Amino acid sequence: MALAFVLSSFLVTLVSYGYIVSTVLHIPSASGCRKPFSTCGSHLTLVFIGYSSTIFLYVLPGKAHSVEVNKTVALVTSVLTPFLNPFILTLRNETFKAVLRGQMQRLKGLLQAL
Structure with missing residues (x-):
């Protein structure tokens, strides 16, 4: 189940990305294609x-997975993904990248100097 x-x-996501790629490839300018692909x-x-x-x-809930491995994967799903989301999306912002480069x-x- x-x-x-x-x-x-997953299939719905793949089909959606297929439509997005098809639409973006119809954009005539290269700079117009870059931003949607960056977002994707x-x-x-x-x-x-x-x-x-x-x-x-x-x-794949086989017996080979230990409880510790399942806890680690659950931690990745519940903590790491929401934690990374703002960083991944913020790194697309040019102003943020410029400030980060300066720092x-x-x-x-x-x-x-040390």
């Missing part, structure tokens, strides 16, 4: 983490 639910939602890439990273951990926990240069200068 878990396999049907997980794979059906960050979202796909989070989707991959979510689906892989869900499949591991619910679809890294400042830190590099401080480390070299």
